[in-house]
Amino acid sequence: MEKDFSTDFVPLAIEKPIWNRFFTIAPLIVVGTKEGDGYDLAPKHMATPIGHSNYYGFVCTPKHATYHNVRENGEFTVSFPMSDQTVLAALSASPRCGDTTGAKEIISALPTFKANTVDALFIKNSYLYLECALFRIVDGFDDYSLITGEVKAAYVDKNYLKASEKDEQQQLYEHPLLAYLAHGRFAKVSKTFNFPFPKDFNF
Known part of the structure; x- marks a missing residue:
């Protein structure tokens, strides 16, 4: 049965952000x-490859240290935590919780290691690591900006490497x-299905 806007949908007021x-x-x-003289870690979910080439981007705001750190140093790392590492990702948000007195101590206590080509940290127990050089920052999305980087090095856990x-x-x-x-909220994605692409479909 086809859905109808008049009966099955609730209109959302766009005078305020709709995403929550x-x-x-x-x-x-x-x-x-x-x-x-130290390092910062920040969880992000508004993040994506930029096209099919080796570029990666995420949304940030000048209100956060990450934005200024990337602008000043011209580089950043990206860690993709494994599905059982949500606590580590959550703890890395501590500097954004108001009282930063003990936040940096929490960051220093997290299991991390240095990147090879970028002066920044990775979170241990991740399945994918990217080392990125700043490509471009696009400001102007109200209080937010898109930060993009060119991937200079990448490492994937062998269990997550796709192979024929x-x-x-x-x-x-x-x-x-x-x-x-x-x-x-979060989820562990373990049950998947082949997508029904049309014949001869090309990315």
């Missing part, structure tokens, strides 16, 4: 940056992906 009125699915990443001899469903069942359901 429903659920959407997004990745959950942790961005690492150099900050002064692997059954993709079994691989994801054994090694689920972490998804963020904005705002405030």
Whole structure:
């Protein structure tokens, strides 16, 4: 039965942000940056590859240190936590919770390691790591900006590497992906299906 706007949908007022009125699915990443004499980590969910080339971007705001760290140092890291590492991702948000006195101590206590080509940290127990050089910052989305980087190095856990001899469903069942359901929930993606692309479809 076809849905009808007049009976099945609720109009949303667009005078205020609409994104906390429903659920959407997004990745959950942790961005690492150099900050002064130390380092900063920040979880992000408004993040995505930029096209099919090796560019990656995320949304940030000049109100957060991550924005200024990337602008000043011209580089950042991206960690994709495994599905059982939500606590680590959550703890990396501590500097945004108001009282930053102990926040940096929490960051320093997290299991991290240095990137190879970028002066920033990765979160341990992630399945994918990106080292990025700043490509472009696009300001002007009200209080927010799009920060994009060119991937200079990438590393993937062997259990998450796609290979023709692997059954993709079994691989994801054994090694689920972490998804963020904005705002405030998460899921482990382990049951998947082949998408019904039309014949000869090209990305």
